[in-house]
Amino acid sequence: MIPKAGGLWKASHFIWKTTFIRPQFQPYVRMSSSLIRDKAYINGQWTSAKSGATYNVTNPATGEVVGTVPDMDVRDTVAAIETAYKRFQTFKKTTAKERSEKLKVAYRLILGNIDELARILTLENGKPLAESKGEIMYGASFCEWFAEECRRVQGTIVPSPFPTKKIFTLKQPIGVCGMITPWNFPNAMITRKACAAIAAGCTVVLKPAEDTPLSALALCELFDRAGIPAGVMNVVTCNRGNAPAIGKVLCESPLVSHISFTGSSAVGKILLRQSAETVKKCSMELGGNAPFIVFDSADIEVAVRSAMACKFRCAGQTCVCANRFLVQEGIHDKFVEKLTASIKQDVKIGNGMESGVTQGPLINKRAVDKVDSFVEDARKQGANVHVGGQRSSLGDTFYEPTLLSGVTSDMLVSKEEIFGPVVGIAKFKTEEEAIILANGTSAGLAGYVFTSDASQQWRVAEALEYGIVGLNEGLFSCCEGTFGGFKESGLGREGGIGYGIEEYIEVKYLCMGMK
Known part of the structure; x- marks a missing residue:
C-alpha cells in the first residue's frame, strides 16, 4: 500500500516508507556533537592535512558554518593509500565471521545514534530531518546486509574433464579500494560501498563529497567503536580545488586495485580514463535521465x-x-x-x-x-x-x-x-x-x-x-535490491544478493595435478 499524499509523505517524504516522530528544533548555527569531527581519519587516527589547510562546511539552508575539516591534498592521499595497502596484507587474512561480527556491531551503533547522525546529515546536506533519518536507516541496512553476505562468499569445485586433475575456483578480496562518494546521500552511499569492500576483506581510501564530509567522519567514529581495525577505513577530506588531483592519484596509484564512484557521467569517464593505465576494476554509478x-x-x-x-x-x-x-x-x-x-x-x-x-x-x-x-x-x-x-x-x-x-x-x-x-x-x-x-x-x-x-x-x-x-512503484531502493545502470549510467552493481560484494572480489582458478 502506498500511503495517501498528505499523510506519510508529509511526515517522511515517503523515504523508504518509514514514519518518524519529529522533534521540535530551535534555530541552529554550530553543532556540538560527540560524532562531529574536525579531522580526517587515516590509520585509525584523527589527522590534519600535511599543509595545515582547512575549509568550512556550511548549512545550505542558512549559509552558517557547521564544521571545519582538513583540506587535504595528494600527499595526504598517498599516505592514506600506503596505510590501506599495508593493512590489507593482514586484513585479507581475517575470517568472514570476524568481519561479519564487526559490521554487525557497526550496524547497531549506527541505529543507536540515528538522531545524531540525521542532524549532522541535515545540517550539511539540507534535506528534511525525516528524510535524513530514512537515509541513516537505509545506510545502516548495508552494514547488516554485507555482514550476512560475507559469510556466503564461496568458491566452486568444478567437475574436471581430466582424471588426473582437480579444478577449483577461489574467491579473494581484490585489495585497496578507492572510493569517491556524492553529497546527495552522504551516509548511505558510503555504507553501500565501504561495507561491501570491508565484508570482502578489502581496505578503503574514501574521498567524500566536499560539501558533506561530516557524515563520513561520523561513520569513521562508529566504525572505530565497532572495532574495525585501524587502516581498514580511511577518509581523506578536501575542498573542491583539491578534488581532481586526489581522484587522479586514487585512479593512477598501483597500490589501489579498485575504484568505486557515484556521480556524474562526465566525471566517471575521466576516472575511467585515469584508471586505464593500471587496468583497475571500476564500479561506476553515474547520472540518470x-x-x-x-x-x-x-x-x-x-x-x-x-x-x-x-x-x-x-x-x-x-x-x-x-x-x-x-x-x-x-x-x-x-x-x-x-x-x-x-x-x-x-x-x-x-x-x-x-x-x-x-x-x-x-x-x-x-x-x-x-x-x-x-x-x-x-x-x-x-x-x-x-x-x-x-x-x-x-x-x-x-x-x-x-x-x-x-x-x-x-x-x-x-x-x-x-x-x-x-x-x-x-x-x-x-x-x-x-x-x-x-x-x-x-x-x-x-x-x-x-x-x-x-x-x-x-x-x-x-x-x-x-x-x-x-x-507501479516510485521507491525501489533497498539493500536487497541490485542497483546499477545500463549505457552511460555506469558499470557494475551495488547491493543485492551476490552482486554488491562480488565487485570487491577476484576469482582465482586452481588446477591441481593428481598422481
Missing part, C-alpha cells in the same frame, strides 16, 4: 503519489529521480491537474531542521542557477508553467517545486538531468512512442512504468534500456 511513463490504464492516484515520492525527495537531487514524465494523451490532463494540486498542497519548503518541512534547499547556489536556466529554457520554447517556475523567496539555495507541461525533447529538462524539484511532462499517443522516447538518451539508470495492464508491464519493462525499473 529517468523516464516516468504513465499509461491510460494506470491508477492515477498511485501514479501521482509515486511521482511525489520519487521526484521531490532530496529536493529532486537524486540520480534515480523521475526526470522525464511521459503521460499518455487519454490521462494527461487529469494527471497534470492532480499532480499540480498535490504539489501545492503537500510540499512545504524550508530549513530541513524545521518541523513540517518536506523540501529543503538545493546543495548550493550553482545548483539553483542550473535548475532556473532549465526552466527558463523550457518556458522560452513554449512549456506551460502550472506551479512554481521560479526561485524561492527563502534564499539563494531554494527553488520552488515546479510543474511544466508541453515539454518537448528539445528542451534541457528532457535532454539533461535536472537535479532539482522540477516536473516536466510530455504527452504521447502509443506504447511504441513511449518506449522510443524513454530510450532516447545515453543514460540508463532507472525508469518507472505505471499501468494496470499486466502484459504491458512486462512488455515495457523488458523493452526499457535501464538497469532498474519500478512498476
Whole structure:
C-alpha cells in the first residue's frame, strides 16, 4: 500500500516508507556533537592535512558554518593509500565471521545514534530531518546486509574433464579500494560501498563529497567503536580545488586495485580514463535521465503519489529521480491537474531542521542557477508553467517545486538531468512512442512504468534500456535490491544478493595435478 499524499509523505517524504516522530528544533548555527569531527581519519587516527589547510562546511539552508575539516591534498592521499595497502596484507587474512561480527556491531551503533547522525546529515546536506533519518536507516541496512553476505562468499569445485586433475575456483578480496562518494546521500552511499569492500576483506581510501564530509567522519567514529581495525577505513577530506588531483592519484596509484564512484557521467569517464593505465576494476554509478511513463490504464492516484515520492525527495537531487514524465494523451490532463494540486498542497519548503518541512534547499547556489536556466529554457520554447517556475523567496539555495507541461525533447529538462524539484511532462499517443522516447538518451539508470495492464508491464519493462525499473512503484531502493545502470549510467552493481560484494572480489582458478 502506498500511503495517501498528505499523510506519510508529509511526515517522511515517503523515504523508504518509514514514519518518524519529529522533534521540535530551535534555530541552529554550530553543532556540538560527540560524532562531529574536525579531522580526517587515516590509520585509525584523527589527522590534519600535511599543509595545515582547512575549509568550512556550511548549512545550505542558512549559509552558517557547521564544521571545519582538513583540506587535504595528494600527499595526504598517498599516505592514506600506503596505510590501506599495508593493512590489507593482514586484513585479507581475517575470517568472514570476524568481519561479519564487526559490521554487525557497526550496524547497531549506527541505529543507536540515528538522531545524531540525521542532524549532522541535515545540517550539511539540507534535506528534511525525516528524510535524513530514512537515509541513516537505509545506510545502516548495508552494514547488516554485507555482514550476512560475507559469510556466503564461496568458491566452486568444478567437475574436471581430466582424471588426473582437480579444478577449483577461489574467491579473494581484490585489495585497496578507492572510493569517491556524492553529497546527495552522504551516509548511505558510503555504507553501500565501504561495507561491501570491508565484508570482502578489502581496505578503503574514501574521498567524500566536499560539501558533506561530516557524515563520513561520523561513520569513521562508529566504525572505530565497532572495532574495525585501524587502516581498514580511511577518509581523506578536501575542498573542491583539491578534488581532481586526489581522484587522479586514487585512479593512477598501483597500490589501489579498485575504484568505486557515484556521480556524474562526465566525471566517471575521466576516472575511467585515469584508471586505464593500471587496468583497475571500476564500479561506476553515474547520472540518470529517468523516464516516468504513465499509461491510460494506470491508477492515477498511485501514479501521482509515486511521482511525489520519487521526484521531490532530496529536493529532486537524486540520480534515480523521475526526470522525464511521459503521460499518455487519454490521462494527461487529469494527471497534470492532480499532480499540480498535490504539489501545492503537500510540499512545504524550508530549513530541513524545521518541523513540517518536506523540501529543503538545493546543495548550493550553482545548483539553483542550473535548475532556473532549465526552466527558463523550457518556458522560452513554449512549456506551460502550472506551479512554481521560479526561485524561492527563502534564499539563494531554494527553488520552488515546479510543474511544466508541453515539454518537448528539445528542451534541457528532457535532454539533461535536472537535479532539482522540477516536473516536466510530455504527452504521447502509443506504447511504441513511449518506449522510443524513454530510450532516447545515453543514460540508463532507472525508469518507472505505471499501468494496470499486466502484459504491458512486462512488455515495457523488458523493452526499457535501464538497469532498474519500478512498476507501479516510485521507491525501489533497498539493500536487497541490485542497483546499477545500463549505457552511460555506469558499470557494475551495488547491493543485492551476490552482486554488491562480488565487485570487491577476484576469482582465482586452481588446477591441481593428481598422481
